[in-house]
Structures are given as C-alpha cells and as structure tokens.
Amino acid sequence: MWWKKEKQxxxxxxxxxxxxxxxxxxxxxxxxxxxxxxxxxxxxxGDLEKVPAKPQAFSACSVPYTVYxxxxxxxxxxxxxxxxxxxxxxxxxxxxxxxxxxTPPQELRQVQTTCAFSELEKKYGIPAVFEQTKSSRDQxxxxxxxxxxxxxxxxxxxxxxxxFRSAYQLSLSEKIAQVEGRLYNTAELQAKLAxxxxxxxxxxxxxxxxxxxxxxxxxxxxxxxAEIQALYQKALSxxxxxxxxxxxxxxxxxxxxxxxxxxxxxxxxxxxxxRNSPYTVIATFLLAVASVFVIQxxxxxxxxxxxxxxxxxxxxxxxxxQLLRSLLSYAGMLLxxxxxxxxxxxxxxxxxxxTRVALRRLRENKCPSCQFSLKLADAFxxxxxxxxxxxxKKCQKMKYAHLPVCPHCGDRKV
Ligand SMILES: [Zn+2]
Ligand SMILES: [Zn+2]
Numbered sequence: 001m002w003w004k005k006e007k008q009x010x011x012x013x014x015x016x017x018x019x020x021x022x023x024x025x026x027x028x029x030x031x032x033x034x035x036x037x038x039x040x041x042x043x044x045x046g047d048l049e050k051v052p053a054k055p056q057a058f059s060a061c062s063v064p065y066t067v068y069x070x071x072x073x074x075x076x077x078x079x080x081x082x083x084x085x086x087x088x089x090x091x092x093x094x095x096x097x098x099x100x101x102x103t104p105p106q107e108l109r110q111v112q113t114t115c116a117f118s119e120l121e122k123k124y125g126i127p128a129v130f131e132q133t134k135s136s137r138d139q140x141x142x143x144x145x146x147x148x149x150x151x152x153x154x155x156x157x158x159x160x161x162x163x164f165r166s167a168y169q170l171s172l173s174e175k176i177a178q179v180e181g182r183l184y185n186t187a188e189l190q191a192k193l194a195x196x197x198x199x200x201x202x203x204x205x206x207x208x209x210x211x212x213x214x215x216x217x218x219x220x221x222x223x224x225x226a227e228i229q230a231l232y233q234k235a236l237s238x239x240x241x242x243x244x245x246x247x248x249x250x251x252x253x254x255x256x257x258x259x260x261x262x263x264x265x266x267x268x269x270x271x272x273x274x275r276n277s278p279y280t281v282i283a284t285f286l287l288a289v290a291s292v293f294v295i296q297x298x299x300x301x302x303x304x305x306x307x308x309x310x311x312x313x314x315x316x317x318x319x320x321x322q323l324l325r326s327l328l329s330y331a332g333m334l335l336x337x338x339x340x341x342x343x344x345x346x347x348x349x350x351x352x353x354x355t356r357v358a359l360r361r362l363r364e365n366k367c368p369s370c371q372f373s374l375k376l377a378d379a380f381x382x383x384x385x386x387x388x389x390x391x392x393k394k395c396q397k398m399k400y401a402h403l404p405v406c407p408h409c410g411d412r413k414v
Contacts, residue, residue: 022281030285038289045254045293052249055242058235061115061130065225065232071308074300075243120238124231133224140217147210154203161196168193244304251301258297262290358402368402 022030058066117127130137171184269283299307318325350356358368365374372383379389379398389398395409404413 022278026281030281034285034289037286038292041289041293042296045257045297048253048257049250051253052246054246055239056118056120058232058239059115059117059121061117061126062121062232062235065229066236068236069308070312071240071304072243073303073308075304120235120242121232123238124235126228126231126235129224129228129231133221136217136221140214140221143210143214143217147207147214150203150207150210154200154207157196157200157203161193161200164189164193164196240304247301247304251297254297258290258293262294265290355402362400362402 272280367381369386370384390401392406394411399406
C-alpha cells in the first residue's frame with residue numbers, strides 16, 4: 001500500500017518533518033475548535049445531570065441538626081433548603097436611624113421560617129418530634145422576642161442615663177461656679193436620674209429572668225433535640241445514598257454520550273498517527289477534549305464515592321501535624337522537580353541520542369563523533385579515528401557505519 005512505504009520513510013530516526021509543520025493559523029483554529037467543543041459539550045453533559053430526579057433537600061429546620069461533609073459538595077445546586085418564610089414586624093427599634101423624609105420608619109424585622117419537610121424527614125418521623133416540642137419552641141421564641149424588646153428598652157434607658165448623668169455633672173459645676181441664669185436644675189435632674197436608674201435595674205432583672213426561663217426551656221428541649229439529631233443522622237445517610245444513586249444514573253447517562261466520542265476519537269487518532277497523517281494533529285486536539293470530558297465525568301462520580309472521603313480523612317491528619325505538613329510540601333517539591341525535570345530529560349535524550357546526533361552530523365557531511373569534515377575522511381575519521389565506512393555484509397562494498405541501509409545493495413542492517 002502506498003502509505004506503508006511513506007510510513008517507513010518517516011520512521012527513520014533523524015528525519016525532520018519541516019515541510020509538514022502545521023501553520024500557526026491551523027493551531028489557532030484547532031484551539032478554537034477545542035474550546036468551543038469543550039464548552040458546548042460541557043453544557044450538554046451538565047444538562048444531563050438534571051435528567052434523573054435529584055434527591056429532595058431537607059427543610060430549613062434541619063440546619064441546626066445536620067452536618068455536611070466534603071462528599072456532599074456540589075449537591076446543593078438548586079434550592080439548598082426548602083424555605084417558606086414570612087416576615088414578622090416587631091416594635092420599632094428605639095432611636096432609629098433618622099429616616100429620610102418620605103420613607104417609612106425602620107422596623108425591627110424578623111423572618112420566621114416554617115419548615116417544609118422533605119419525604120426523608122417524614123420517613124424518620126422528624127416532623128412529629130418537632131410537633132411534640134412545638135409549644136416549648138414557640139415559648140422560647142416568644143421569650144426571645146420579649147427579651148429583645150426589653151433589651152431595646154434597656155438600650156434606650158442606658159443611652160438616656162448617660163446623657164442625664166453628664167447633664168447632672170454640668171449642673172453641679174454650674175452650682176459650684178455660681179453661674180447666673182443656670183441652665184440645669186440639679187434637683188429635677190436628680191429625680192429623673194433616680195427614676196431612670198430604678199427602671200434600668202428593673203429591666204436588667206427582667207431580662208435576667210427571661211433568660212433564665214429560656215435556659216430552663218432549652219434544657220428541657222435537650223433530649224428531644226438529641227433525638228432529632230439522631231434521626232437526622234439517619235436521614236442524612238439515606239439522603240447520601242439517594243445522591244449516590246442519582247450520581248450513578250448521571251454517570252451512566254453521561255457515559256452514553258462521552259465514551260463513544262472518546263473511543264471513536266482514540267481510534268481515529270491511532271489510525272492517523274500510524275500512517276503519520278498530517279491530520280493527526282486534529283485527532284490530537286479532539287482526543288484532548290474527549291479526555292477532559294472523561295476526566296470530569298469520572299472525577300465527579302468518584303468524588304463522593306471515595307475521593308472526598310479519603311481526601312477529607314487525609315486533610316484531617318495533615319491539619320493536625322505540622323511536621324507532616326512540611327514533609328508533604330517537601331515531597332511535593334521533589335515530585336514537581338522529578339516530573340518537570342524528567343520531562344525535559346526525556347526530550348533532551350531524544351534529541352541528543354547518539355544515533356540522532358550521528359545522523360544529523362552525517363547529513364551535514366561531518367564526522368558523527370567529532371564533526372570533522374568528511375571530505376578528508378575515508379573508512380575512518382582522520383581527526384578522531386571514528387569508523388565512518390564499513391563493509392556491507394551482503395555485497396561487501398563500503399557503506400556508512402552509522403546508516404541502516406547499504407546504498408549499493410539496499411541491505412538493511414538489523
Ligand atoms: Zn571524527
Ligand atoms: Zn551492500
């Protein structure tokens with residue numbers, strides 16, 4: 001076949017394919033092709049994630065009871081928690097920031113969250129436990145609202161107290177200095193101060209009382225909280241299995257799209273590169289794109305399967321030990337030297353391999369060993385003594401020792 005001969009010619013070491021180099025414009029087009037196909041392909045693969053139903057997210061009530069790990073990364077796309085919120089308007093804050101004309105006064109706003117429980121939470125009877133403790137929770141919330149109000153009042157009184165105290169000080173100074181037409185009435189201020197102080201004491205006592213009640217109630221809730229936590233642990237484990245299943249389905253779906261493309265491109269690449277086709281470069285770029293898809297897909301699937309769990313455990317160990325951390329950095333340094341230095345070594349070795357060097361020099365009519373001109377040489381280099389010609393084993397004529405084929409009989413050295 002015609003290409004078999006071509007292949008043989010081009011496989012000779014030292015042959016430089018200068019005339020075959022892809023022009024820069026070609027590379028630019030290939031890079032554009034790679035980027036665009038990667039981008040569009042990623043969109044197609046990403047959309048496949050939405051085909052199987054995603055596991056339902058937990059309700060907002062789960063927040064204090066669930067701990068998510070590294071393996072749960074990326075599982076929060078879409079609504080993280082199921083929220084149903086309603087704003088609650090409270091008493092206006094004391095001393096609001098001066099409202100601009102025409103704007104309504106600022107109000108202390110609380111957002112009360114109602115939980116929309118997911119199927120998994122229902123399965124483990126979590127809503128029932130929440131319901132049992134609802135009155136205590138509502139009481140705690142009411143107590144906290146009360147505490148907040150009292151705290152706001154207390155802030156106001158303490159602010160006033162400060163002002164009146166300084167006014168009282170001034171009135172005393174006025175009295176001592178015997179100023180005419182005094183601005184401050186000492187007795188009046190004293191009475192006002194006494195009133196404010198008693199209010200202050202009362203509020204402080206009230207707040208302490210409210211806080212004590214809250215603590216008592218919270219203590220009462222502790223067992224049921226522990227129960228909820230335990231239930232959520234089970235629900236979370238189920239939720240993770242549901243996600244793992246979902247990710248498996250996505251993986252299978254994506255594999256249907258990605259693997260035929262990848263293996264098709266791989267086959268094309270091997271076919272083109274075997275015949276040393278000038279179109280190999282296109283297949284190389286396509287192969288790079290297909291490989292990225294495969295890596296992306298496999299990494300996402302393996303992440304929650306075991307990668308995240310291993311990495312999280314390793315990170316836990318590394319975080320603990322400073323010595324291990326520095327050892328790890330050191331190993332990383334050595335590894336990067338080995339990888340990058342190794343790559344350069346391989347390249348250099350290929351370019352400067354003795355056979356390649358010898359062939360390059362022979363082509364330029366120079367001694368393969370010392371670069372002395374071969375015009376003056378015969379069987380040996382007159383400068384370094386290197387053997388230039390040797391007898392062909394087949395036709396007994398003289399042939400170049402460093403070249404594989406005899407120019408007289410065509411015999412190939414094995
Ligand atoms: Zn020489
Ligand atoms: Zn020969």
